[in-house]
Amino acid sequence: MAQVQLFGLWGSPFSCRVEIALKLKGVEYEYIEEDLSNKSPLLLQYNPIHKKVPVLVHKRKPIAESLVILEYIDETWNERNPILPHDPYERATARFWAKFIDEKCIFALWKACWSEEKEREEAAREASEHLQTLEDVLKDKRFFGGDMIGLVDIVANFIGFWLGIIEEATGVKLLTEEKYPKLYKWSEEFVNCSAIKENLPPRDKLLAYMRARYGVSITY
C-alpha cells in the first residue's frame, strides 16, 4: 500500500486543494476516486464522522477536512514550498482569510449562482460584499500568499476556477473584471500557475456537469 493515499472526487474543489498541496511539495501519492452515491467501505472507515472527501491517509492514519489536511501537509513535508508563512501573525492572517473563504464566501457565491429569482438579489449582494472584501485583501499582490501561492490561494480555488465555470453554466455574473480588477487578474494568474494548472479538473467536463445541474435546477 502506498504511504500516502488521497480519497477524492474529480470535480470537488476541496479534494483539488489537497492535490495542489501534495504536488507543490512533491509528495508521491495514490489517488482513489470516490463515488459519492456509493461510498467505499474504506472511506466510511477513514471518515466515519463526515463520510466525505477529501481524506488523506498517511502511514495508515486518516485525516479529514481540507484545511486540517493542508496544515498537516505543510508541517509534515516542510522542506520546500511552504504553504503557510513562518511568522505567527502572518499565519494567523492566512488562517483567518482561509476560514472566511470557507465559511462565508463559498456558500454565498454558490447561493448567488443557484438560488431562485426572488432570493438571488439578496444572495448576490452578499456575494458581492465578500468579493469586495477579498479584492481589498489582495491589494497589489500577485497572490494572496505574496509572490508565491499560499494557503489562501489554494483555499480560494473555488473562486479562481470553479466560479467562472458556474457563471458560464448559469449565466450569473459575479466576478467581473470591471468590479473586481485585482481579484479577476488573480484568478487568471491562479489558473495559469504551473502548480495549479495541472491539478484542476478538465474544464469541459466540469462545465458539462454544471450545465446539466443547472438544467435540472431550472426545471423546478
Next chain:
Amino acid sequence: MTTKVKLLGFWCSPFAFRVVWALKLKGVEFEYIEEDIFNKSTELLELNPVHKKVPVLVHDKRVIVESFVILEYIDETWPQDPLLPQDPYEKAMARFWAKFGDEKVTVKLLESAYKAMWSKGEEKQKAMKEAVESLEKIEEVLRGKNFMGGNSIGYLDLAIGWIGYWIPVWEEAGGSMRILDSQKFPAIAEWSTKFQKHPVIKENLPPRDRTLAYCHKRAEEIYANFCASEN
C-alpha cells in the same frame, strides 16, 4: 522590550473565555477590555470589520480575531505550556475535533441550548432534543480520556470547556430544563468537574449569579421579540 497584549471580550462570552484561559495558562500578561456587544464600540468595529465580534486579540499593533485563530497564534507566539500537540498527526486530530466540535456540535449545541433557554412549548422541546444530540457526540469523543491534551489542558479542552459551566446556567435560566444530565453524560460530567477545578480555570469564570440574572433577562427579551415577530 515589553510587548503589549490587549483582549476585547464580553464578560460572559464563552468564546472570549477561551482566549482568557489560553493567556492565563501561559502566564501572558494582558489588558482586558470589556465590550458592550449590544452597543459595539468604534474600536471593535475598526479592529474586526469583517465579523464585528469579540474576542479580539491585539498584540502590539497586530490584530487577531476568531477564537481558534487566536488560540493558534497564542500557542505559536508563547510556546511555553503548549496547547496543541507537537506531533503533526496529533495536531491534525486536535484541529479536526476542534473544528468538528465547533461547527457541528458546539455551535449547534450553543444555538439549541440557548434557544431551549428562551423558547417555550414545542419549540423548547425540539431545541432541547437537538442540544442533547450534540452532547451525545461530545460524550463519545470524551469517553475514556482525562483531558484531551493528555493530563494538562489543551486546545480541545479550551474549545469545549464552556459546556460544563454555561449549560447548567442556561438550564436554570430556562426554567429548570434538563439537558446536561450527569447520569446520561458521565464523561462530560467528570471532565467538566476536573476542568473547572483547575486553578487557572477556577479563577477565570464569569460570576454565576450575575450570569444567571443576565440569562434570565435575555431569555425574556428574546422570547418577547420572537412573539412580536410572529404576530
